[in-house]
Amino acid sequence: xxxxxxxxxxKNIAIAGATGAVGLEFLSVLEKIKFPVKNLxxxxxxxxxxxxxxFMGDEIIVEEMNKESFxxxxxxxxxxxxxxxxxxxxxxxxxxxxxxxxxxxxxMVEDVPxxxxxxxxxxxxxxxxIIANPNCSTIIMLMAVYPLHQKHPVKRIISSTxxxxxxxxxxxxxxxxxxxxxxxxxxxxxxxxxPFEYAFNLFSHNTPIGDNGYNQExxxxxxxxxKILHNNDIAISTTCVRVPVxxxxxxxxxxxxxxxxxxxxxxxxxxxxFPGVKIVDDREKNHFPMPAEASGIFxxxxxxxxxxxxNKGKGLDIFVAGDQLLKGAALNAVQIACYL
Amino acid sequence: xxxxxxxxxxKNIAIAGATGAVGLEFLSVLEKIKFPVKNLxxxxxxxxxxxxxxFMGDEIIVEEMNKESFxxxxxxxxxxxxxxxxxxxxxxxxxxxxxxxxxxxxxMVEDVPxxxxxxxxxxxxxxxxIIANPNCSTIIMLMAVYPLHQKHPVKRIISSTxxxxxxxxxxxxxxxxxxxxxxxxxxxxxxxxxPFEYAFNLFSHNTPIGDNGYNQExxxxxxxxxKILHNNDIAISTTCVRVPVxxxxxxxxxxxxxxxxxxxxxxxxxxxxFPGVKIVDDREKNHFPMPAEASGIFxxxxxxxxxxxxNKGKGLDIFVAGDQLLKGAALNAVQIACYL
Numbered sequence: 001x002x003x004x005x006x007x008x009x010x011k012n013i014a015i016a017g018a019t020g021a022v023g024l025e026f027l028s029v030l031e032k033i034k035f036p037v038k039n040l041x042x043x044x045x046x047x048x049x050x051x052x053x054x055f056m057g058d059e060i061i062v063e064e065m066n067k068e069s070f071x072x073x074x075x076x077x078x079x080x081x082x083x084x085x086x087x088x089x090x091x092x093x094x095x096x097x098x099x100x101x102x103x104x105x106x107x108m109v110e111d112v113p114x115x116x117x118x119x120x121x122x123x124x125x126x127x128x129x130i131i132a133n134p135n136c137s138t139i140i141m142l143m144a145v146y147p148l149h150q151k152h153p154v155k156r157i158i159s160s161t162x163x164x165x166x167x168x169x170x171x172x173x174x175x176x177x178x179x180x181x182x183x184x185x186x187x188x189x190x191x192x193x194x195p196f197e198y199a200f201n202l203f204s205h206n207t208p209i210g211d212n213g214y215n216q217e218x219x220x221x222x223x224x225x226x227k228i229l230h231n232n233d234i235a236i237s238t239t240c241v242r243v244p245v246x247x248x249x250x251x252x253x254x255x256x257x258x259x260x261x262x263x264x265x266x267x268x269x270x271x272x273x274f275p276g277v278k279i280v281d282d283r284e285k286n287h288f289p290m291p292a293e294a295s296g297i298f299x300x301x302x303x304x305x306x307x308x309x310x311n312k313g314k315g316l317d318i319f320v321a322g323d324q325l326l327k328g329a330a331l332n333a334v335q336i337a338c339y340l
Numbered sequence: 341x342x343x344x345x346x347x348x349x350x351k352n353i354a355i356a357g358a359t360g361a362v363g364l365e366f367l368s369v370l371e372k373i374k375f376p377v378k379n380l381x382x383x384x385x386x387x388x389x390x391x392x393x394x395f396m397g398d399e400i401i402v403e404e405m406n407k408e409s410f411x412x413x414x415x416x417x418x419x420x421x422x423x424x425x426x427x428x429x430x431x432x433x434x435x436x437x438x439x440x441x442x443x444x445x446x447x448m449v450e451d452v453p454x455x456x457x458x459x460x461x462x463x464x465x466x467x468x469x470i471i472a473n474p475n476c477s478t479i480i481m482l483m484a485v486y487p488l489h490q491k492h493p494v495k496r497i498i499s500s501t502x503x504x505x506x507x508x509x510x511x512x513x514x515x516x517x518x519x520x521x522x523x524x525x526x527x528x529x530x531x532x533x534x535p536f537e538y539a540f541n542l543f544s545h546n547t548p549i550g551d552n553g554y555n556q557e558x559x560x561x562x563x564x565x566x567k568i569l570h571n572n573d574i575a576i577s578t579t580c581v582r583v584p585v586x587x588x589x590x591x592x593x594x595x596x597x598x599x600x601x602x603x604x605x606x607x608x609x610x611x612x613x614f615p616g617v618k619i620v621d622d623r624e625k626n627h628f629p630m631p632a633e634a635s636g637i638f639x640x641x642x643x644x645x646x647x648x649x650x651n652k653g654k655g656l657d658i659f660v661a662g663d664q665l666l667k668g669a670a671l672n673a674v675q676i677a678c679y680l
Contacts, residue, residue, distance in 0.1 A: 306553025
């Protein structure tokens with residue numbers, strides 16, 4: 001990752017959904033990049049209130065979120081689900097606090113900037129109190145595509161995802177480990193979060209399917225990509241699949257360019273020079289992006305960069321892996337906060 | 341699966357690689373479809389010789405394969421790796437026995453038919469002693485694509501695979517379960533079969549990468565598809581990925597047609613009417629093809645059938661799951677044997 005420019009003065013930060021899988025990563029990212037925090041307020045539902053979390057050596061007690069929680073807060077990082085974001089948005093913004101929201105609640109609202117800082121940080125300045133963090137798969141796909149698109153406009157994207165359990169929070173990560181343990185011990189594990197067994201299985205992303213046959217996750221990738229790129233012409237088809245992996249998403253991406261595709265070498269250079277991505281593309285050692293190496297790091301890993309033999313001169317295939325909880329969620333949101 | 345037409349007279353069958361993951365499925369398929377077997381000879385390397393396997397209630401002792409093994413054998417089903425197939429091909433055919441080979445040894449040899457019976461069974465009659473079974477991903481992809489291609493010629497295929505451990509035989513299935521067990525017990529498992537850890541991880545198919553950046557598995561899918569369809573113009577790009585799933589492969593497929601794409605309804609009808617495939621496409625219940633349901637069955641499951649919104653009127657997206665050991669290997673080979 002490129003060195004983050006930090007705010008010049010310390011900020012009062014609130015984290016809503018602090019005990020969630022993304023919530024904990026908000027803490028780890030703030031620590032890791034040495035974000036100047038004056039006061040940190042950790043908020044949750046009644047159920048998780050009272051828990052203690054560590055931040056910079058201090059123990060902080062998680063408080064139950066209420067309408068008074070945002071007084072004197074500069075920035076609220078929300079990852080507590082769409083309905084909580086909608087319920088609290090007015091209270092947060094009326095407190096003079098900026099809401100950086102990881103849910104899908106406001107992403108497609110016209111005057112809410114939807115931001116991947118490496119791509120469209122300029123949009124942040126137009127915010128009216130709320131800035132939305134894109135869907136995890138959208139962010140990770142764009143981190144691989146934008147370095148190319150910036151110089152060689154992309155006409156069409158066809159992608160298939162390999163999405164980790166972390167996208168469904170602790171509950172789904174737990175379902176994956178518990179169901180796998182049960183499977184290996186030859187025991188039954190009745191699915192709780194999912195309609196299907198998860199152990200050693202994969203399935204279409206379990207969000208409602210729209211009239212056009214695409215599920216909500218897929219349409220998020222289509223619509224959000226267009227909004228972030230300020231380009232409604234870019235053609236996108238994607239297939240979102242949940243795989244039995246814990247916390248990093250992968251995406252297989254086929255690109256068609258408006259004009260001549262960049263050569264493999266140029267593509268590699270463009271990606272290498274872009275902040276927040278790292279090339280992992282060793283053909284000799286068969287070493288390419290994979291969840292085991294993308295988990296727990298800030299950079300998205302890009303590889304399998306090759307000319308599309310089905311669309312010579314116009315197409316390129318690439319493969320990306322990125323930590324769903326970090327660049328796909330907490331890191332991206334904290335990066336947005338750095339611009340405030 | 342459509343009802344298999346069985347040979348009219350009992351055959352003497354030999355299975356080379358009988359104790360392997362595909363080998364055992366040869367036995368189960370022969371039993372299940374009630375293939376008329378006169379004598380069954382089970383062959384293996386020295387290491388596995390002496391094992392006893394059950395067939396139709398009898399115990400058969402596995403013999404070490406040698407150059408005399410194919411006397412009086414009508415059909416030899418081989419799944420013992422390319423080098424063994426190459427070593428024994430002459431001996432087998434000179435014995436007057438037909439070799440149905442599951443390895444990649446002869447697939448691209450000009451006068452060796454490469455056959456998915458539902459697609460190109462006519463090619464079988466041109467054999468000169470050897471018939472090749474295609475790569476598992478090629479077979480499973482074609483089972484989903486051919487029902488459409490037959491009526492609406494496909495111009496371009498872009499696919500991404502989700503390939504199971506069984507493609508690497510017992511050793512890789514064992515590596516997946518053992519490494520996952522170790523992971524869950526917080527123990528180290530040094531990879532044996534793979535250069536990378538397999539537990540809760542996925543990675544690019546671990547076959548050598550050619551000059552064009554595609555790996556061998558990917559180029560098999562490209563070249564074999566063209567040979568089976570007798571169509572060198574069809575444009576194909578594919579990305580082959582190994583996922584932590586035990587025995588069924590999935591493939592996300594984007595199709596572009598020469599002319600107007602079939603409507604979703606027509607596509608569904610064409611696939612439904614095709615032998616060997618079953619539609620699993622319930623948008624209401626979010627129930628689509630998945631390995632857990634494709635494992636252990638003969639049919640390939642096809643779903644997520646939808647108009648490609650990135651290529652309106654010309655494209656279609658589909659998703660297929662098929663058992664790598666059955667339709668991807670043993671079943672397809674036994675079906676070929678049924679035509680002999």
